[in-house]
Structure formats: C-alpha cells, structure tokens
Amino acid sequence: MRLRRGVLAALALLATTMGGLAARAAPAPAEIKIGTLYASSGPFASISMPVFDGIKLWVQQVNARGGVYVKPFHKKIPIKLVAYDDQSSTATAATLYNQLITQDHVNLLLSDSGSVLTSVAVPIAKEHKMFLFDVSGTGGTFFTKDNPYIGLMAIPVSTIWPKAISDFLDDVGVKHGIKTVAILYATNDFTGTQASALKGFLEKDGKVKIVYDQGVPTSTSNYTVLINNIAATKPDAVAELGFPGNDIAFLRNLQDSGEKFRFVFTIYGGAEMDEVLKNAGAAAMKDTFSYVPSALYQYKVNFGPTLPQYHAAWEKAYPKGAGVEWGSNAVYGYMTGLVIQRALATTSGMSQLDLHHAVFALSGKLKTLDGPFELNGEGAQVGELTPIGQLQPNAKGGLDLVSVYPPQFAHGKAVFGK
Amino acid sequence: MRKRTLLPDLALPALVLIAFAIGPYVYSNELMLFNFVMFLALAQGLNIVYGFTGYLPFGYVGFYGAGAYGFALAVMHLHAPPLVALAAGGAAALVLAVVLLPLLRLSGAYFAIASLAAAQAVYEVVSNPALENVTKGPYGVSLSAVFAPRFSYDVGLGVLAFAFLLVVWLRNSRFGLALQAIRDDPVSAGMAGVSVVRGRTIAWLLSALVAGLVGATFAWHISVFYPDTAFDLGVSIFATVFVLFGGATTLTGPLLGVLILYGVYNAIGITVPQYFQFIYGALIVGLVLFLPNGLVSLLTTRGIRVP
Numbered sequence: 001m002r003l004r005r006g007v008l009a010a011l012a013l014l015a016t017t018m019g020g021l022a023a024r025a026a027p028a029p030a031e032i033k034i035g036t037l038y039a040s041s042g043p044f045a046s047i048s049m050p051v052f053d054g055i056k057l058w059v060q061q062v063n064a065r066g067g068v069y070v071k072p073f074h075k076k077i078p079i080k081l082v083a084y085d086d087q088s089s090t091a092t093a094a095t096l097y098n099q100l101i102t103q104d105h106v107n108l109l110l111s112d113s114g115s116v117l118t119s120v121a122v123p124i125a126k127e128h129k130m131f132l133f134d135v136s137g138t139g140g141t142f143f144t145k146d147n148p149y150i151g152l153m154a155i156p157v158s159t160i161w162p163k164a165i166s167d168f169l170d171d172v173g174v175k176h177g178i179k180t181v182a183i184l185y186a187t188n189d190f191t192g193t194q195a196s197a198l199k200g201f202l203e204k205d206g207k208v209k210i211v212y213d214q215g216v217p218t219s220t221s222n223y224t225v226l227i228n229n230i231a232a233t234k235p236d237a238v239a240e241l242g243f244p245g246n247d248i249a250f251l252r253n254l255q256d257s258g259e260k261f262r263f264v265f266t267i268y269g270g271a272e273m274d275e276v277l278k279n280a281g282a283a284a285m286k287d288t289f290s291y292v293p294s295a296l297y298q299y300k301v302n303f304g305p306t307l308p309q310y311h312a313a314w315e316k317a318y319p320k321g322a323g324v325e326w327g328s329n330a331v332y333g334y335m336t337g338l339v340i341q342r343a344l345a346t347t348s349g350m351s352q353l354d355l356h357h358a359v360f361a362l363s364g365k366l367k368t369l370d371g372p373f374e375l376n377g378e379g380a381q382v383g384e385l386t387p388i389g390q391l392q393p394n395a396k397g398g399l400d401l402v403s404v405y406p407p408q409f410a411h412g413k414a415v416f417g418k
Numbered sequence: 419m420r421k422r423t424l425l426p427d428l429a430l431p432a433l434v435l436i437a438f439a440i441g442p443y444v445y446s447n448e449l450m451l452f453n454f455v456m457f458l459a460l461a462q463g464l465n466i467v468y469g470f471t472g473y474l475p476f477g478y479v480g481f482y483g484a485g486a487y488g489f490a491l492a493v494m495h496l497h498a499p500p501l502v503a504l505a506a507g508g509a510a511a512l513v514l515a516v517v518l519l520p521l522l523r524l525s526g527a528y529f530a531i532a533s534l535a536a537a538q539a540v541y542e543v544v545s546n547p548a549l550e551n552v553t554k555g556p557y558g559v560s561l562s563a564v565f566a567p568r569f570s571y572d573v574g575l576g577v578l579a580f581a582f583l584l585v586v587w588l589r590n591s592r593f594g595l596a597l598q599a600i601r602d603d604p605v606s607a608g609m610a611g612v613s614v615v616r617g618r619t620i621a622w623l624l625s626a627l628v629a630g631l632v633g634a635t636f637a638w639h640i641s642v643f644y645p646d647t648a649f650d651l652g653v654s655i656f657a658t659v660f661v662l663f664g665g666a667t668t669l670t671g672p673l674l675g676v677l678i679l680y681g682v683y684n685a686i687g688i689t690v691p692q693y694f695q696f697i698y699g700a701l702i703v704g705l706v707l708f709l710p711n712g713l714v715s716l717l718t719t720r721g722i723r724v725p
Contacts, residue, residue, distance in 0.1 A: 084688060090647045092687060094640060095450045099688060102446035119558060119642045123565055124449070141560040141642070187547045187556035189644075215547040217556070 028073035031080040034059070034340070035106030037096050039117065042088020043218070046244050046275065047329050048113040051135055054333025055110065056081065057317050062341065069345045082106055086117060094120040101128045107350065108133060108340060113329060115139040115189035125149050131352040131359070134379075135336045136329070139189045143378035149352065151359045152381040153339050154332035154370055158193035161291065161386045165239060165265060166201035168289075168388045168405040168414075169208045173237060176416045178263055182212035182235035184226060184250070186242035191218075191267065194241050211235050218243055223253040230259075237263035244268040248279040255284040262417040265289045270296065270389050270401045272327040282399050285391045287415060292389035292403045293328030294335075294370040302367045304338040307331075310369055335370035342366060390414055424590060427669060427725045431582035434458070434673060435575055448571060450684060452639055455574045456632055457680055460657040461664075461672035462581035463628030468658075469666035470588055471621045472601040473522065476530040476654055480518075480537030481511040481626040483649035485633025487544055490559045491552070500564045504573065504634045511630020514540065515623050522618050537649060545645035558644035561637065570639040577631045584624055585669050589725075597621055598667070656680070663705055665712025669725045674713050 038052035039045045059081045062068050067076035082104050086093035093112060097120065100106045109125060110133045111118040118137025125132035132150045134142065138158040142150060169178055181202065185195035192215060202208050211233040216226065220242075227250075230238060238261045240250045247266040254264065269276050270290030277285060298307045305313065311326065318324035339359060347358035359375070364383070366373040374383025387409040389401040402412035441451045460482065468474045488510025492503035521532050547555040588594035597617050599607040608614045637643060656679075663679055665671030679701070686697055709715055714724045
C-alpha cells in the first residue's frame with residue numbers, strides 16, 4: 001500500500017515536473033495579435049475613430065520600443081493589430097468579431113467604441129471564452145455575475161456618471177436658486193441609462209424638481225420645438241443628454257431660439273469639446289456645463305504618460321488638419337492599451353482566464369491619464385470620475401472647460417445665468 | 419404535355435442545405451454562415467411575394483423585425499422555450515401581415531413605399547421609450563438565457579428548408595401558376611376564374627411567415643440586439659438586391675444572388691472595406707444595365723429551364 005502511494009506520488013511529481021517543463025518549453029509567439037473593430041462611417045464613426053486612433057498610437061509606441069513585455073515568456077513581443085471596419089453596423093460587427101476569434105485567432109479582443117457596437121461582442125466573446133476588453137460599452141446588461149469574460153476599461157458604467165450632476169445641483173445649484181430641471185435625452189443605451197439614473201438621484205434627494213422629462217431618437221437633428229416645449233415648463237436648469245450630433249444640434253437651436261436657462265448641461269460639450277466647438281460655435285457653448293473628461297483633466301498617474309505627454313504625442317502623430325479630433329475618446333483607446341500592457345506584464349499565463357485575473361488584479365491599483373482604474377466584481381468600471389465643468393470665456397476670447405465640482409477637483413467657481 | 423419531375427427543383431436546395439449543415443465543421447466563423455442561411459431564406463421569402471405576384475415590399479424588414487421581437491417578447495415575458503418562441507415570432511409576423519393586408523390595394527412604387535412606411539411605423543412603436551417595460555424600448559433586448567448558437571443555426575437551416583419547399587411548391591403547383599398569371603395580368607387572370615385577392619393574400623402571408631421565422635431565428639442566434647438592428651433597412655435592401663441580382667420567380671436566382679453578392683460583401687468587408695460601396699455599386703449598376711432580369715436570364719432567354 002505504502003509502495004503504491006509512493007509510486008503515485010512519484011508519478012504525480014513527474015507529471016508536475018513535465019508539465020512545468022512543457023510550459024517552460026512553450027515557445028514565445030512571434031507577435032501578440034490584438035483584434036478590434038472600428039467604424040469609419042455611420043452614426044458611431046465620431047466616437048469610434050478617435051478610440052481606434054488612440055489604440056494605433058499605443059501599438060506604434062510599444063512596437064517602437066521592441067514590443068510589449070509578456071511575463072509568461074519573459075520577453076518583449078511585437079504587437080500586431082488586426083482591425084476591421086464594421087461601418088457602424090451591428091450585423092457586420094458580429095460577423096467580424098467572429099472572424100477575429102475564429103479565423104485570425106487573436107490573442108486579445110477589443111470591442112468597438114460605444115454600447116451598440118459592443119453589445120454583439122458580449123455574447124460572442126462569452127461563447128468563445130474570450131476575455132473582452134470593452135473600451136467604452138457601458139450598457140448595464142453587459143456585466144453579469146456569470147460572465148467573467150468582460151471588463152470595462154475606459155469609462156464608468158452609465159449609471160455612475162450623472163451622480164455628479166445631481167450632487168452639483170443639490171449642493172451648489174440650490175444655493176443659487178435652481179429649483180426645477182428639464183431632462184431631455186437621446187434614447188440610446190448610453191444616454192438613456194444616464195437619464196434614468198439622473199432622475200433616480202434627483203427624485204431620491206428631492207431638492208430639485210423634474211418638470212420636463214422627454215426621450216427623443218438619437219437621430220434627432222432639430223430641437224427647436226423641443227426647446228419651446230421645455231421653455232413652456234419654465235425650468236431653471238436643462239440637462240440635454242445626447243451623442244455629439246445631438247448636443248451640437250441642441251446647442252445651435254438653443255442659441256437660435258433666444259431662450260435662456262440658468263444652467264444648461266450637455267455630455268459632449270466637454271467630452272468632445274473640439275468637435276462640438278467646431279460645429280456649434282463658442283457663443284452657443286459659452287457658460288454651458290459638461291463632464292470634465294480625462295482629455296481635459298490631469299490625473300496623477302502611476303503608469304504610462306501624463307496627459308500633457310500623451311497630448312503632445314497625439315499632436316505629433318495626428319497634426320491639426322489631419323481630420324483626427326482630440327477628445328476623451330482619444331484617451332479611451334490609448335488607456336485601454338495601457339491596461340493591456342500592464343496586464344500582459346503581470347499575467348501568470350496567456351489563457352483568457354489568466355488575462356481576466358491579470359486585469360482584475362489591476363483594479364484599485366492602476367492610475368493612468370484616464371484616472372483611477374477600478375472594476376466591480378462583474379467587470380463594470382466604477383473607479384473613474386466624472387467631475388462637472390463649465391465652459392467659461394478665457395483671456396484669448398475662446399472657451400476653457402473649468403472644473404467646478406466636486407470641490408476637490410474644482411479649479412474655478414460655477415457661474416449661473418440670470 | 420411532358421410531365422416534369424421535381425428532382426432538379428429539390429436537388430439544388432438539398433445540396434445547399436447539406437453544404438451549410440457541413441459548413442460549421444469546415445469553417446469556424448459560424449455567424450457568417452448563419453448570415454448566409456438567414457439571407458438565403460429571406461431572399462426566398464421575398465421571392466414568394468415579389469417573384470410570384472410582382473409586389474416588391476421595400477419594408478420587408480418589418481416582418482423580420484416583428485419575428486425577432488415576437489421571439490424576444492415570448493422569451494422575456496412568457497418564459498417560452500425557444501422553439502415555442504420561434505412559433506410566436508412567425509405568428510407576430512403573420513399578425514402584422516394581416517394588419518397590412520390593405521396595402522395590397524396599392525401597386526408598384528406606391529406599394530413599395532407604403533410597406534416601407536409601415537415597417538418604419540412598427541419600428542417606432544417597438545423602440546418607443548414609453549414601452550420600455552414591454553419591448554425594452556430603444557435600449558435593446560438581451561436573451562442570454564436562451565443563447566444557443568449551434569442549435570439556433572440548425573433551426574435556421576430548418577427555416578431555410580421550409581422557404582425552399584414553399585418556392586418549389588409554388589413553381590410546381592396550380593396555385594403558383596395562378597399567382598404568375600395574376601402577376602402578369604390580374605384582370606385576365608380574374609376573368610379566367612383565378613381568385614386574385616385570395617392568391618395575393620396567401621402569397622403575402624407566406625412571405626411574411628418566412629421573414630418572421632428568419633427574424634425569430636436571428637434573435638435567438640444573436641441574443642442581444644436593438645430595434646435598429648432588427649428593423650435595419652439594410653436587411654430589406656440586401657434581400658431585394660439578392661433577388662433582383664439572381665432573378666426572381668426561380669429557386670436558383672435568389673440563391674445565386676445571396677451566394678455571389680453576400681460572398682463578395684464579406685470578402686470586401688474583411689479585405690478592402692474602403693472600396694465596399696464602389697465595388698458593390700458597380701456590380702449593381704452592371705446588373706441593371708446588362709441583365710435587368712437577373713443572372714438566370716442568361717439561361718432562360720436561351721430557352722433553358724432553370725430550377
């Protein structure tokens with residue numbers, strides 16, 4: 001009996017040793033394949049292309065240094081970016097995600113920007129047991145306890161964003177006489193969820209009353225009638241939650257209408273300031289409020305470049321006039337690259353669950369130019385912040401997005417209209 | 419009169435079905451194969467109403483979307499098993515087809531545009547935020563509980579077989595001949611004793627049923643989708659172009675249209691997406707100029723019968 005046990009133990013030891021040898025003998029791949037999609041046309045091109053450009057810039061920088069350090073192989077390995085154009089179509093995106101996994105056999109899978117184009121990747125990645133580096137798909141249904149194959153990289157889940165608006169109105173707005181608010185939102189996953197969350201926060205606190213609440217299709221391009229309807233309810237504050245196209249149309253129509261509200265909020269007035277400024281004009285944006293994106297707020301970092309360093313690299317890679325706009329999405333793509341870089345440098349293996357563990361191990365520890373990186377148990381991003389800023393005139397006659405709330409992030413004071 | 423055998427009409431679909439049944443074992447991008455199966459069935463469904471009655475519904479995607487949402491609602495609210503929900507998807511498309519029956523009083527471009535408007539109206543209802551508790555509004559549905567890509571792929575093959583059989587039946591039955599008579603000259607057909615209204619109605623319902631079943635299978639296969647996806651006008655456009663490219667009224671025409679054009683679409687989409695619109699547009703312009711009756715007209719104009 002003892003002999004048999006001894007033989008079994010010896011066999012186990014042999015198997016372990018051989019397993020170790022086999023693992024050690026596994027040759028390092030010539031390249032790490034990262035697969036992703038981008039939308040060069042269609043409704044999501046404006047948020048997708050800057051993300052893709054940010055990823056490309058990260059790949060270019062890493063490869064210029066000889067590749068990305070991959071811990072299981074103890075060496076730097078060049079990255080090969082495999083990317084397809086989904087043209088903003090979910091049907092095409094679904095086929096192409098499959099193509100990346102089943103035909104190109106990519107090592108890492110990144111989703112396209114935004115919830116709609118990420119939505120089809122979630123079940124596909126789960127089915128193929130492939131960890132999905134979800135760049136900015138914030139849909140609440142993506143993150144479930146039974147799916148370890150997803151992690152939201154660059155922006156918080158939609159339900160977290162509007163807490164700052166609600167707190168700002170309650171803490172600061174009420175003191176300045178803001179008592180009523182109108183909420184107008186585009187009915188898509190990202191902004192619709194934000195609108196629901198904002199309503200929930202405001203109703204719970206009960207300090208500011210909602211007097212108008214209307215969802216409109218994301219394709220809405222004329223807000224004239226809606227602005228008149230809002231004006232009829234005499235709100236002190238107006239929160240318009242839409243995509244860049246919605247915000248541009250809303251701000252232009254608001255200026256043309258001559259209606260004035262004491263507080264006007266848009267998401268992309270700050271998040272994609274350059275683009276909105278170019279299309280809506282400074283006069284339409286003056287004194288409006290928005291989230292302060294990581295592209296305009298310098299966080300302390302413990303990994304990767306600081307915001308000014310990255311901005312300089314971006315300007316060098318994509319000079320003004322090249323048709324590539326600097327904005328928060330430019331940070332999101334690059335920041336996702338940084339998470340990948342750190343995860344590959346610390347992972348214990350190259351299996352998809354190893355990558356999951358490596359990414360989740362960074363939670364609460366990693367601080368990049370996009371702010372603190374923190375995932376909840378289901379893979380949703382909860383660490384990054386959404387301070388409130390106001391577009392205030394600067395000395396040069398332009399506009400600066402001045403962070404005004406919360407106090408620890410404030411660089412200036414909010415100015416409310418009369 | 420020489421008696422015709424059904425063999426050539428049945429052999430072709432059988433070959434296609436066998437090829438797509440083996441497909442996943444040879445080519446692992448199952449979703450791409452599924453899309454082929456889906457468009458093959460949709461093209462045959464559209465062939466039923468366009469090829470045999472001459473009615474071209476630009477809003478054909480309305481039935482497809484109704485099927486997808488019929489499936490989704492049955493799963494979400496009734497917790498129906500997928501095959502029952504599939505039937506619900508088909509039933510939803512049939513109900514919509516019955517509601518839209520008055521459209522058959524129109525013809526030509528008027529009918530095409532009216533059907534498009536109807537599909538858009540259904541989309542607006544489904545995606546209305548006020549119906550979020552019922553349809554999930556514009557925020558999309560997630561059916562991860564019934565996600566079964568392989569089984570749904572096989573069921574998709576079953577739906578394709580059903581669509582093929584319907585077209586084979588129409589091509590070889592008195593009813594199919596009656597429909598073609600209606601298409602060519604409804605007044606003469608009516609005077610010859612053909613029930614024009616009954617014929618068109620049955621073709622319309624069968625066509626809607628196929629689209630509904632395809633939409634339901636799509637919802638099952640992909641499991642996460644938005645109203646924009648289920649009512650994407652691109653689905654209608656693709657199905658229409660495939661039928662016109664290959665040649666309507668035949669079994670082979672729509673089949674060739676899907677295999678060639680959707681094949682080209684995927685090849686371009688993966689290799690040179692920047693030339694997609696150009697290459698696709700050139701193909702269609704070439705077709706309209708030189709082969710207005712589709713590829714099969716190369717044979718049919720020479721007196722060769724094409725299945």
